[in-house]
Structures are given as structure tokens and as C-alpha cells.
Amino acid sequence: MAQVSLEGIRKVYPNGFQAVQTTSFTIQDGEFVVLVGPSGCGKSTLLRMIAGLEEITEGELKIGDRVVNDVDPADRDIAMVFQNYALYPHMTVRKNIGYGLKNRGTPASEIAAKVEDAARMLNLTEYLDRKPAQLSGGQRQRVAMGRAVVRDPALFLFDEPLSNLDAKLRNQMRIEIKALQRRLGTTAVYVTHDQVEAMTMADRIIVLNAGRIEQIGTPSEIYHNPASTFVASFMGAPPMNLIRAEVDQKQVKINGYDALMVASEAFSGPITMGIRPEDVELDAQGQVKFHVDILEELGAHRLLHGRIDDQPFSVMIGKEDTAHTGETRIKLKPEALRLFDKDTGLRL
Amino acid sequence: MAETTLETPVETHRPRRIKWGAIGDHTVLILGALLMMIPPLLALTTASHDAVTIHREGLQLTLGDNLGKNFHAAMFEKGGFTQTVDGTLMLMNSFILGIGFAMGKIIISMMAAYAIVYFRLRFATLAFWVIFTTLLLPLEVRILPSYEAIQKLGLTNTYTGLIVPLIASATGTFFFRQFFMSVPEELAEAARIDGAGPWKFFVDILVPLSRTMIAAIFIIMFVFGWNQYLWPTLITTDESFFTLVRGIKQIVLSYTDSQIPEHGQALALAIVAMIPPVAIVVFFQNWFVKGLTESDK
Numbered sequence A: 001m002a003q004v005s006l007e008g009i010r011k012v013y014p015n016g017f018q019a020v021q022t023t024s025f026t027i028q029d030g031e032f033v034v035l036v037g038p039s040g041c042g043k044s045t046l047l048r049m050i051a052g053l054e055e056i057t058e059g060e061l062k063i064g065d066r067v068v069n070d071v072d073p074a075d076r077d078i079a080m081v082f083q084n085y086a087l088y089p090h091m092t093v094r095k096n097i098g099y100g101l102k103n104r105g106t107p108a109s110e111i112a113a114k115v116e117d118a119a120r121m122l123n124l125t126e127y128l129d130r131k132p133a134q135l136s137g138g139q140r141q142r143v144a145m146g147r148a149v150v151r152d153p154a155l156f157l158f159d160e161p162l163s164n165l166d167a168k169l170r171n172q173m174r175i176e177i178k179a180l181q182r183r184l185g186t187t188a189v190y191v192t193h194d195q196v197e198a199m200t201m202a203d204r205i206i207v208l209n210a211g212r213i214e215q216i217g218t219p220s221e222i223y224h225n226p227a228s229t230f231v232a233s234f235m236g237a238p239p240m241n242l243i244r245a246e247v248d249q250k251q252v253k254i255n256g257y258d259a260l261m262v263a264s265e266a267f268s269g270p271i272t273m274g275i276r277p278e279d280v281e282l283d284a285q286g287q288v289k290f291h292v293d294i295l296e297e298l299g300a301h302r303l304l305h306g307r308i309d310d311q312p313f314s315v316m317i318g319k320e321d322t323a324h325t326g327e328t329r330i331k332l333k334p335e336a337l338r339l340f341d342k343d344t345g346l347r348l
Numbered sequence B: 001m002a003e004t005t006l007e008t009p010v011e012t013h014r015p016r017r018i019k020w021g022a023i024g025d026h027t028v029l030i031l032g033a034l035l036m037m038i039p040p041l042l043a044l045t046t047a048s049h050d051a052v053t054i055h056r057e058g059l060q061l062t063l064g065d066n067l068g069k070n071f072h073a074a075m076f077e078k079g080g081f082t083q084t085v086d087g088t089l090m091l092m093n094s095f096i097l098g099i100g101f102a103m104g105k106i107i108i109s110m111m112a113a114y115a116i117v118y119f120r121l122r123f124a125t126l127a128f129w130v131i132f133t134t135l136l137l138p139l140e141v142r143i144l145p146s147y148e149a150i151q152k153l154g155l156t157n158t159y160t161g162l163i164v165p166l167i168a169s170a171t172g173t174f175f176f177r178q179f180f181m182s183v184p185e186e187l188a189e190a191a192r193i194d195g196a197g198p199w200k201f202f203v204d205i206l207v208p209l210s211r212t213m214i215a216a217i218f219i220i221m222f223v224f225g226w227n228q229y230l231w232p233t234l235i236t237t238d239e240s241f242f243t244l245v246r247g248i249k250q251i252v253l254s255y256t257d258s259q260i261p262e263h264g265q266a267l268a269l270a271i272v273a274m275i276p277p278v279a280i281v282v283f284f285q286n287w288f289v290k291g292l293t294e295s296d297k
């Protein structure tokens, strides 16, 4: 168990491509941190630098009290779970899980006991003598987990470990991984591009965009107070509505409508305004006209997709509420409105 | 729905149409196989006659009664110039050449491919292409310099001199390189994190993963080494190093004492020389096909 700190870490690939811009952050002991962002944003690169599989171009990486920039992956006291599991195909589950211990010269009897323990913890006991090819995707995933937990490392690293599973299994494994990490109290860094995974598993989320950190925060902070329009539109399904608005004499307005809220005096002029679909209500007396194009039934709630004037907009309503396509009126909760700079997309 | 269920049985119970295409294919294959079988069969029938008959009447289509005698003489009767070499010794030499060549080739080429694929060597690509161009230079092309080198090293009439120069070619390296490149990179990374150094990764993971590939290449190389004629002819003058393929003519068909040459024995030896390559291919063909077509990565 350890704290991980990155100070001024940067990665430039040999071909000159800068995959990670200078970043600094600290992961607390026992914390579950999720790195999330769109494809190609540098999540894996960052994770692989922590693992020692990719060289750090610049900066200092500490695991515990030790600077590990030049420490071999085997000696960093980490374990990694790969997207394709990377199980050794010719070894039984038992050998797969025990291989790391064997290489470290652990006595055979101790390996056997630890492998049994790990297998019990992951419900793999009856599969111990099978080869990976004879397992289902979920079971293989568990073996990969077993290989990580059996060594009792200071740090778990996960690179999209669930993206090869079907949706149902993914939900189940998500909970299992999180519970396991809780129980063991091991620090974990988890890479995903799935914002649901990020929201549900993380103690803290780091949102990456094009090699840069957009925001670090708890899932709730990220969801309710996105630092930029990028975060606002990346996190949450459906994403936060972002529409053009204006601040005029401290009044926030969508053009042609009454003021929606009072802004601070620090700025005026055109802005981008954000609001989550669930913070909007259908209301015949509402300030804003909303044209519903599509009604999406999701069981627990319904989504109305449509337009405010020419700008796309979504509203989430409860399953009891009635709705129909066409013209209607909505009320935006003033306390849920978020204002962003029109050009930089940063929170005002 | 009802209609389709009525129709289906009709479809399946219809008398099987004769597939003329399939019959044609099989006819061609059977004829081809028979054609290929004729020479060894002739060799077998002819080998069952005594030398005089064969010398006078040529190839025989019927079975004579000298089969056992000829085989026995070919395998165990000392012959050749020195009168110390028999078929068993030549058979052994052939095995030494075939197995030694195949194993040496596999070991060398696996290690070369491992270095090229897994280590960020400065000149890895260049090294690969240099190795690769040796495909254009089989032993027959560089036979004079090779002979010169072996002779200067004093390795004529040794197994080393017989085997090592044959190993120097790129085929194995090429196959293993392609195979290693298809092994997922994460496997090496997982092993690294699991504390396996380069040597352990090679022995514990790469070699077991390559086993079908190794088997396939072993078969190809064994047959290739077994059938070598030119190089052994050049490099071994001492009859005790003669292999079957080159020895048949030298040992059994030598016209000593103006005797009739032992055609029967020579054909018997030829059959003996054919059996191991055929056997190895027949018994290991599953591995062979697997190794070249699929892999359990």
C-alpha cells in the first residue's frame, strides 16, 4: 500500500509525439483513482509510465517514498491487469496466478497456499487446473485479477480491464473489482473510456483530454461542477446540455427569453451555459420554449431530445410524467446552471 | 411455417445427387498418388531379387525371394573401400545429420528471432535484412568459400563440419520472427511485471508457445538435412561419416573386384533411406499443419 505521486511528468514518444503534457498529481494511499478520457488522450501512456513499461521523458514518479523512474517494473511492487488479460496461454490457471511468486523465489508450499486463497476470493477454485482457452471471458478476467492480487502489491494498475466483456458481466465485475480493492485497501489506478465505470468506481476521477488533465475531482464534483465544457459533455449519459447564452447586466439569458439567473459581475457578453437534463422540468408556465423531436423510453425515466430554437437540448423526466413530441415549455433550475467561457470552454 | 416444415424433409430425403466434381477430384488424386507410389514400389519389388537377375533383366515387377537377404546384407554387411561401413552406420550418420541440423537450426534461429523482435537493438532491422538476404545464398551458391573455411578450420570429416555450414540460412529465423511478432506484446509486459527476465520469458513463455512451430520447423529441417547430398559428398571423404543418401552409391554400388554391383542391396538401402522422412511427416502431420497455420496465443 502506497501513495503515488507524479511531479511534472511528461511523455514524448520517440517519434516526437507528446502523448502526455506536464502533469502533477498525488494518489493517496488506498485510493481508487480512475483515469478517464476519449480514445488517444494518453490514459494508457500515463498508466504505462507508472507501471514502468514506458519510459518517463521528464518528471519524477514516486511510489511510496521511493523515486521509481529507473526501477524495473518487476521491482516497483505493482500489479497490472491488461485489457486482453495477457494470460499465459500454455499455463494452467494455477500456474498463471503463481508465476509472479515463483519468479520471486517464493517457496512452493507458500505459492500453493496463496494461489488457493486468491482463487477462493475470486471464485476460481474449480478452474485452477484449466487453461485460459477453456475459460469464459469473465473467468479469464478473474484470473487476471488473481494474478494481480496474489502478490499483494502496493499498487494495482488496470488498463480497461472490462472492455472485452458484455454489458451485464461488466456491471458485475465492476462491483467485484471495487469491493476487492476496498477489502484489500490497495491503491489502484484504473484506466477506462467508459464514464459510467469512472463514476461508479472512483474515489477520485482524473479527466484527460489530448494529453492534458482537464479536471481532478470526486465523481460528484466532476458531475455537478465540471471544470470545462469538455468535462461537462464527456461525463454523464446523456451529457450536460450546452447552449449559447448571454450575460447582460448580471442577468443570464438565452436570447429572446427572460433572465434565468443572476450572475456575478465579473463578466458579461456571450457565454456557454450548461445544465444537466435532469435539472430541467416540463412546466407550462416555464420561461423557455422547447421543441421535442424524440421521446426515448428508458424504463426508470424518459429522455426528451429536441431543440431550444436551433440548439439541441435534452430533458430527463420521471416515468410518471406525461410527455409528447412537439412544442412545450420548460423550467431550468437556476441553481443547476453552469456558465462556461464561450471560447476556452473553461468554467466561469 | 407449416409449409416449410413440410418441405424440409423432402429436401433432406432426396436421394443424394452424385457429385461428379468430387469424383473427378478423387480420380485425379488417386491417379497422382499411384503414380508417386510406383517408383518406391518398383524399388521394393526389385530389391527382392538377386543381383544377377537385376543386372541382366532390369527392374522387376514381381516379388522375388531375396528381400530379407538383401535388406540384411545392406544393413549389416560391411562394405565400401575400407570394408568397415554398413547400412546401420550410414543410417546413424543420416540421423545425426538430420537431427543435428534441425535442432541447431531451431536453436540458432529462435535466438536470433528473439533478439530481433524483443530487444530494441540499434540495428535490429538491418540485422534482420542481412540475415534475410542469406535466403538468396543457399549453401550450393557459397559452396566453395564454405568448403575453404571448413577445410581451413580442419573440420572436414567431422560432424561439426557436416552440420554447421548448413545451419547458416535464414528460413528458420524468418518463420520465428513472424511468429514472435504475432505474440501479443502484453504477454511480454505481463511477464516483465511478473518478474520474468529475458531468459525466463524465453524459456517459460516463448518456447512453450512456439512448440507447434518448433515441431513444424523440425520436420521441414529434418527432411531437408536428411536429403543433403552435395555438401556431405564434399566434406566427408572418410567413409565412416557417410550418410545413407550419399553412401548408397559409394558403398554398395562400388565396382570392386569387377563384381556385379549389388543393385538389390542398393535399392533396399534406398527404401531404408526413405522411411524416416516419410514416417516423421506421417506421424507429425497434425503438428505440422498446426504449426504453420494456427497457434494458441
Ligand SMILES: Nc1ncnc2c1ncn2[C@@H]1O[C@H](COP(=O)(O)OP(=O)(O)OP(=O)(O)O)[C@@H](O)[C@H]1O
Binding pocket: A013, A014, A015, A017, A019, A037, A038, A039, A040, A041, A042, A043, A044, A045, A046, A193
Ligand atoms: N509507441 C508510440 N509512439 C508514438 N505515439 C504513440 C505511441 N503509443 C501511443 N502513441 C500515441 O499517444 C497517444 C496516446 O496513446 P494512449 O495509448 O495513451 O491512448 P489511450 O488514451 O490509452 O487511448 P485508448 O482509449 O484508445 O486506449 C495517441 O495519440 C497515440 O497515437
Ligand SMILES: [Mg+2]
Binding pocket: A043, A044, A045
Ligand atoms: Mg489505452
